[in-house]
Amino acid sequence: MLQQTTVVAVVPYFERFMTRFPTVQQLAEAEESEVLKQWEGLGYYSRARNIHKAAQIVSSQLGGIFPSDVAGLQELPGIGRYTAGAIVSFAYDKRAPIVEANTLRLYARLLGYDGDPRSKEGQQVLWSFAEAVLPKTQPGRFNQALMELGASLCSPKLPDCEQCPVSGFCRAFRDQTQLEIPQLAKRAVITDVTEASIAVRRNNAYLLRRRTTGERWAGLWDFVRFELAAATTDDVPHIVESVHQRTGLKIDLGPQLAELKHGVTRYRITLKCFVADSVAGTLRDGEEWQWVKAAKFDDFALSVTGRKFAKLLAESLF
DNA sequence: AAGACGGGGCC
DNA sequence: GGCCCAGTCTT
Numbered sequence: 001m002l003q004q005t006t007v008v009a010v011v012p013y014f015e016r017f018m019t020r021f022p023t024v025q026q027l028a029e030a031e032e033s034e035v036l037k038q039w040e041g042l043g044y045y046s047r048a049r050n051i052h053k054a055a056q057i058v059s060s061q062l063g064g065i066f067p068s069d070v071a072g073l074q075e076l077p078g079i080g081r082y083t084a085g086a087i088v089s090f091a092y093d094k095r096a097p098i099v100e101a102n103t104l105r106l107y108a109r110l111l112g113y114d115g116d117p118r119s120k121e122g123q124q125v126l127w128s129f130a131e132a133v134l135p136k137t138q139p140g141r142f143n144q145a146l147m148e149l150g151a152s153l154c155s156p157k158l159p160d161c162e163q164c165p166v167s168g169f170c171r172a173f174r175d176q177t178q179l180e181i182p183q184l185a186k187r188a189v190i191t192d193v194t195e196a197s198i199a200v201r202r203n204n205a206y207l208l209r210r211r212t213t214g215e216r217w218a219g220l221w222d223f224v225r226f227e228l229a230a231a232t233t234d235d236v237p238h239i240v241e242s243v244h245q246r247t248g249l250k251i252d253l254g255p256q257l258a259e260l261k262h263g264v265t266r267y268r269i270t271l272k273c274f275v276a277d278s279v280a281g282t283l284r285d286g287e288e289w290q291w292v293k294a295a296k297f298d299d300f301a302l303s304v305t306g307r308k309f310a311k312l313l314a315e316s317l318f
Numbered sequence: 319a320a321g322a323c324g325g326g327g328c329c
Numbered sequence: 330g331g332c333c334c335a336g337t338c339t340t
Contacts, residue, residue, distance in 0.1 A: 002335040009326060009334085043324025046338075080337050100335050120319080147335065156333065157329085187332075188321075216323075265323060304325070321340080328332085 003047060013042050027052060028059035036219050036301040045219060050078025068092045089140040097130035098143050102150030108182040109154060112171030117182045188266040194233050195271050197225045198243055199313055200251055202278040202291060208300060210288035222306040248284035251276040258312050262305050273309045
């Protein structure tokens with residue numbers, strides 16, 4: 001859960017997740033849909049599928065016992081070099097280096113490494129340093145202490161070098177280059193896109209589609225949804241036709257109910273939300289569809305925008 | 319090596 | 330509005 005996600009965001013998810021799946025066996029036996037439901041809103045949903053698969057491997061192939069070495073742990077889906085090192089050092093208190101966001105910043109600054117820390121060379125430099133500084137005693141506590149130092153005093157924008165216990169060894173402090181290091185690559189440019197989301201209604205239930213592998217939000221449910229070309233954002237016949245192509249259903253499109261803004265990966269999405277009545281046609285094969293009453297939306301793991309739309313829908317019924 | 323993958327918090 | 334977060338996997 002903590003991969004690329006702040007502790008503050010994770011804590012409530014962690015609490016609920018551990019309550020729902022207290023043992024690796026219970027996680028392994030759960031349906032993937034249930035795991036995704038618990039993960040709903042946290043993002044990076046491949047992590048949920050990976051931890052579920054990993055639990056199944058540990059439970060069925062490893063006798064319920066986690067590997068206690070880095071190589072063995074890295075065999076499990078979703079566990080890379082950092083997570084493996086973290087488990088080995090924190091849980092088993094064995095010597096294993098770690099480099100993640102906090103220690104990456106701390107080590108790059110200590111070394112005065114001004115290259116790209118994520119490049120092959122940068123990774124080599126930082127992991128070697130992480131290995132070299134690791135003590136024989138209490139390596140787990142050592143790793144956690146340095147992560148905490150990176151997260152607190154050695155912060156990205158406002159490092160408190162005056163209070164830092166290792167500023168005497170820090171080349172970035174000596175050179176006053178703290179704010180130039182680490183030299184992280186810029187994020188990809190953001191592209192604006194407009195999408196339509198249509199809650200197609202029939203017999204007091206709404207049409208949901210399970211998003212498939214290869215799509216964003218794979219495994220989550222969503223209303224009928226597609227991108228709108230700039231020229232067609234207010235073109236009602238075009239939307240009606242697109243829904244027909246997508247679902248096989250003829251619809252009577254209602255007014256736009258809401259417009260949601262949502263940033264995701266390298267897109268800023270403007271989502272136009274409509275309600276429509278299905279008046280004819282049969283549902284297309286090859287997709288996972290379900291008609292769901294508003295009261296049952298909570299049983300489905302929805303995308304964040306799908307969830308917001310569902311909430312609006314439920315409220316508008318009053 | 320570069321991209322994809324999410325969502326929220328902070329300034 | 331941009332930056333960043335207890336990374337990993339795919340292409």
